[in-house]
Amino acid sequence: MVELSAALEGQCNKVLAATVPSPIRVVDDKFSQIDGILKLTLGEPDFAAPEHIKQAIIRDVQANDSHYSPSQGIMPLREAISDYLVERFDTPRYDPATEISVTVGAAEAINAAFQALFNPGDELIIPTPTFPLYESVAQTSDIKVVGLNTAPDFIVTPEKLKHVLAEHPNAKAILLNYPSNPTGVTYSEDELKELVAILREHQLLVIADEIYAELVYDAKHTSMARLLPEQTVLISGVSKSHAMTGYRIGYAVGPAKLMKQVGKAHQSMLATAPGPMMAGALEALRNGREDPVKMRAVYEERRDLVLKGLAEAGFTAARPGGAFYIFAKIPEFLNTNDIEFVYDLADSVKLGVAPGSIFGAGGEGYIRISYAASTEDLESAITRLKHYVDLTR
Amino acid sequence: MVELSAALEGQCNKVLAATVPSPIRVVDDKFSQIDGILKLTLGEPDFAAPEHIKQAIIRDVQANDSHYSPSQGIMPLREAISDYLVERFDTPRYDPATEISVTVGAAEAINAAFQALFNPGDELIIPTPTFPLYESVAQTSDIKVVGLNTAPDFIVTPEKLKHVLAEHPNAKAILLNYPSNPTGVTYSEDELKELVAILREHQLLVIADEIYAELVYDAKHTSMARLLPEQTVLISGVSKSHAMTGYRIGYAVGPAKLMKQVGKAHQSMLATAPGPMMAGALEALRNGREDPVKMRAVYEERRDLVLKGLAEAGFTAARPGGAFYIFAKIPEFLNTNDIEFVYDLADSVKLGVAPGSIFGAGGEGYIRISYAASTEDLESAITRLKHYVDLTR
Incomplete structure (x- = not known):
């Protein structure tokens, strides 16, 4: 002591x-x-974690991948993320060189996005109940959180969204996390399209945390990166989809002009994610779709x-x-x-x-x-x- | 695009x-x-990276360490860091439960320390020439950097330190990085003791980045954690000592009252470091002293x-x-x-x-x-x- x-x-x-x-x-x-x-x-x-992912990590360690990787992640993984998002969720094709950052879990992606995309005092709408991390990171980044209580159905409805925007006309962004932690509630494509019309009209930046996108049971997941890519930074990762939380590989994707800044924040925060863990994520996205x-x-x-x-x-x-x-x-x-x-x-x-x-x-x-x-x-x-x-x- | x-x-x-x-x-x-x-x-x-470290990672992956680790790092690694610092550098025994955080590289430790230990406008003395990361992280944390030009001998002398403190009497902290990137210059124990007397008098917080401590050629490395533990947060890691930069395991240690806050910043930033990479660092510190x-x-x-x-x-x-x-x-x-x-x-x-x-x-x-x-x-x-x-x- x-x-x-x-x-x-x-x-x-x-x-x-x-x-x-x-x-x-x-x-x-x-x-x-x-x-x-x-x-x-x-x-x-x-x-x-699935055996083939473990084996990919082991091969990577055996191949002496113990040196720094490129700060935004190894290029094959960034390419795999780009392909995966197009093929799985019908998003635009994000450019691996300028529109994708590999992070240490989705948590780091949230930190980098908040640090890069907001100025002190900017207003961010966070629907509640919600994962507490968003609010604590917002606080330390001096972002003003505007709560939006979604009880009892736990859905952001067009009415609720219009109401909060009328009360907070200067809101810069909204955080959407669906399927939701803690409620498990998610949105249909039609529900999202109604929201998108309003988000477009108000030119709100969307931080879309879709880390649970692969765990949607009754319909197909609809990504904000498909419906509103020009206003969206998508946060995701392989932790929940491939049962590899402890390997800590997430990512952020979005328009290059935003990702240039998110990537800077990420690089300054921790230089780069560990190489062997990225090798595991690459295997997950290339050969672990099932x-x-x-x-x-x-x-x-x-x-x-x-x-x-x-x-x-x-x-x-x-x-x-x-x-x-x-x-x-x-x-x-x-x-x-x-x-x-x-x-x-x-x-x-x-x-x-x-x-x-x-x-x-x-x-x-x-x-x-x-x-x-x-x-x-x-x-x-x-x-x-x-x-x-x-x-x- | x-x-x-x-x-x-x-x-x-x-x-x-x-x-x-x-x-x-x-x-x-x-x-x-x-x-x-x-x-x-x-x-x-x-x-x-040495073969025995690679094998420790492989065993850990095989043993299904794919779940979240404790946020401040696996306890055996924190215990190993505590032992290592005592045995190698004669520091006080840091409490693994409250005084040590395992981070994703020393870079993340620097970010967490800066975020946790400073308020906007606080003054931090950074001797130059220096690793540019410190200043860029300080800027985004709204810390006021006070430069201290050490040319041409690249040593912070007692005279230079007194001079900068006279000009900046409200300085809160100093960053000391030795052996230094970019100069390779380091300090003898006597040189450090002269500085410590001044640092103690002024009650300056010391952020000591000693990531190169194992690479000292002509004498033994003297740690600020030994000379001035009550004012020091020590940043280090196994990246440079064990040629495992790409595995990204660093750490911060210091008095519990400071580390409680540094640990919070770390947890909020990325939850925890990847388990298999921590298994490698544990092997490095327990069985890789040579x-x-x-x-x-x-x-x-x-x-x-x-x-x-x-x-x-x-x-x-x-x-x-x-x-x-x-x-x-x-x-x-x-x-x-x-x-x-x-x-x-x-x-x-x-x-x-x-x-x-x-x-x-x-x-x-x-x-x-x-x-x-x-x-x-x-x-x-x-x-x-x-x-x-x-x-x-």
């Missing part, structure tokens, strides 16, 4: 110092202290299992069209709030779920359940939840 | 938009267009080879005590400046070296030669340089 010189205390960045650690981590850490707890709190696939299909089928079964169990326990949930989250309303008869509920649930039946209110306005009274867990664990979770309800009601 | 909507042009972050791309990359890109050029511009080992010793012996021979050749060609250089750079003064008789010189050298004898002025005040009239290249290439480089001088004088 090292004692900080007393004269240097309290001099850290005030904005950052005032932010609390990622609330989902705080909840998760508390749960981790309960023996035998079953946690459905984390947003990552329970699958291991990997998400198989995982999706499993997730869909689990989703239906959990939805059925929740309904039997008296919980209602908007039908999640994507990702691996269910955002469920705590029944009135339990007469509690979501924070009290999740801690009581953890204490009494050793089941850990995330309280909805940590995801912002509109999340109060809800819980987020991640069904990126084994079928056995999910069945046990439902049994525990039902038992809790029986004990309590 | 995607055309940006005209209404969205010119709205990017103004500070970032005004920064030029990393100047060393610009020079390097121009050189790359010259057929048959021999480049001594890059700051990375030419060695491949790796830098072998590489250092080779670098030292190369340094002496280049120094001798430079002297024969009429160039003088401060004797570099560490890293793998020589900062050499262009002889007066060539009657040129460093920018003209490096382009003319590249055109006429196809030798690429970095112009000193891109490293800031004090670098004008110098060139930086990286001797992280094969002995054969270095011999050829000296031959070309002598030929150029013969042609020109």
